[in-house]
Amino acid sequence: MRKFSVVVTEKMLPSISDKLQERCHVREWDRTDPIPRELLLKWLADAEGLFCSGDVQVDDELLSCAPKLRVIVKSAVGYDNIDIEACTRRGIPVGYTPGVLVEATADLTFGLLLTVARRLHEGWDRVRAGKWENNTEIPFGIDLYGKKLGIVGMGQIGAAVAKRAQASGMIVLYTNRRRRRDEEKIQATYVKLDKLLEESDFVVVLTPLTKETRGMFGAEQFSKMKRTAYFINAAPGAIVDTDSLVQALKDGQIAYAALDVTDPEPLPPDHPLLTLPNVFITPHMGSATIETRNRMALLAVDNLLAGLEGKRLPTCVNESVNYSSETD
Numbered sequence: 001m002r003k004f005s006v007v008v009t010e011k012m013l014p015s016i017s018d019k020l021q022e023r024c025h026v027r028e029w030d031r032t033d034p035i036p037r038e039l040l041l042k043w044l045a046d047a048e049g050l051f052c053s054g055d056v057q058v059d060d061e062l063l064s065c066a067p068k069l070r071v072i073v074k075s076a077v078g079y080d081n082i083d084i085e086a087c088t089r090r091g092i093p094v095g096y097t098p099g100v101l102v103e104a105t106a107d108l109t110f111g112l113l114l115t116v117a118r119r120l121h122e123g124w125d126r127v128r129a130g131k132w133e134n135n136t137e138i139p140f141g142i143d144l145y146g147k148k149l150g151i152v153g154m155g156q157i158g159a160a161v162a163k164r165a166q167a168s169g170m171i172v173l174y175t176n177r178r179r180r181r182d183e184e185k186i187q188a189t190y191v192k193l194d195k196l197l198e199e200s201d202f203v204v205v206l207t208p209l210t211k212e213t214r215g216m217f218g219a220e221q222f223s224k225m226k227r228t229a230y231f232i233n234a235a236p237g238a239i240v241d242t243d244s245l246v247q248a249l250k251d252g253q254i255a256y257a258a259l260d261v262t263d264p265e266p267l268p269p270d271h272p273l274l275t276l277p278n279v280f281i282t283p284h285m286g287s288a289t290i291e292t293r294n295r296m297a298l299l300a301v302d303n304l305l306a307g308l309e310g311k312r313l314p315t316c317v318n319e320s321v322n323y324s325s326e327t328d
């Protein structure tokens with residue numbers, strides 16, 4: 001059987017490496033820094049498949065350097081680094097990995113909320129510094145029970161976060177572009193963004209990064225939030241205007257922020273966010289569990305092999321070009 005030629009721009013997990021190598025000649029960028037653009041374009045000259053990471057901009061220029069490309073996949077649910085219209089114009093299906101990362105990302109997102117609400121990280125800092133002899137000095141957090149959680153972007157992960165919050169006795173508000181039909185199931189109340197900002201004790205962002213959501217959280221939005229509010233972001237960093245967030249945290253416009261994503265990413269060591277006492281940051285690890293990352297990688301490979309074999313991708317962003325050469 002002929003082997004396909006593919007480019008992988010991130011270090012492959014052992015769980016997919018053998019499966020891919022069995023069917024493909026793989027050119028793998030296995031370093032932690034992003035693949036240099038020039039090298040990637042060179043590698044793509046004869047590539048039939050691309051397994052790309054979030055740091056690769058898939059645009060017209062890249063596609064025009066890859067005349068044999070038949071499928072692009074990403075092991076993630078967000079695909080804002082890929083120009084989907086340009087791929088669709090060329091008939092290239094783009095595979096992604098929705099669903100399989102929902103519970104892990106919801107755990108991390110709710111974990112961020114719980115960490116800052118109860119100031120777990122500050123407690124750990126004190127323990128490490130040997131400062132736990134005086135019980136009145138420990139950082140007091142706030143109760144979750146009875147508090148309002150506003151979810152901006154009530155999709156699959158949003159709904160899974162809502163469930164966790166409700167188990168802790170929180171009241172859940174949400175906003176989307178469209179009101180969900182299954183509100184009874186998710187037990188959450190739809191409100192407009194402004195009302196959500198004004199009423200919520202915790203605001204969690206879980207929208208995709210689109211033209212509409214880029215910079216959606218700026219000075220105006222933070223000024224509408226309660227001064228006691230906690231802001232939690234697990235969605236792409238560029239949804240938040242970072243300078244405005246820094247200012248809001250400095251001015252006490254909001255109480256605290258917990259972020260799994262930032263703009264830029266990674267944050268340079270001298271970034272102002274890292275100097276603030278009321279912020280807690282994790283390095284984009286929402287889906288980073290052993291089981292979930294393996295499921296994502298395997299689904300990405302299934303998408304890749306399906307595209308290379310001229311079959312329908314199991315999970316495709318641009319369905320209009322997702323067809324099987326055998327039956328469609």
Ligand SMILES: NC(=O)C1=CN([C@@H]2O[C@H](COP(=O)(O)OP(=O)(O)OC[C@H]3O[C@@H](n4cnc5c(N)ncnc54)[C@H](OP(=O)(O)O)[C@@H]3O)[C@@H](O)[C@H]2O)C=CC1
Nearest residue numbers: 078153154155156157176177178206207208234235286287
């Ligand atoms: N931190 C991490 O490691 C991870 C982060 N994520 C991020 O989580 C996010 C959500 O993923 P997932 O739940 O699977 O995606 P879904 O597509 O299921 O949910 C996204 C939700 O956002 C809503 N939405 C879209 N545009 C807007 C808008 N302009 N205003 C308000 N709501 C909007 C959608 O509803 P409607 O269309 O009705 O507006 C939808 O309900 C993604 O951005 C993804 O990148 C995912 C995995 C890991």
Ligand SMILES: O=CC(=O)O
Nearest residue numbers: 075076077078287
């Ligand atoms: O940010 C992660 C993703 O899957 O999207």
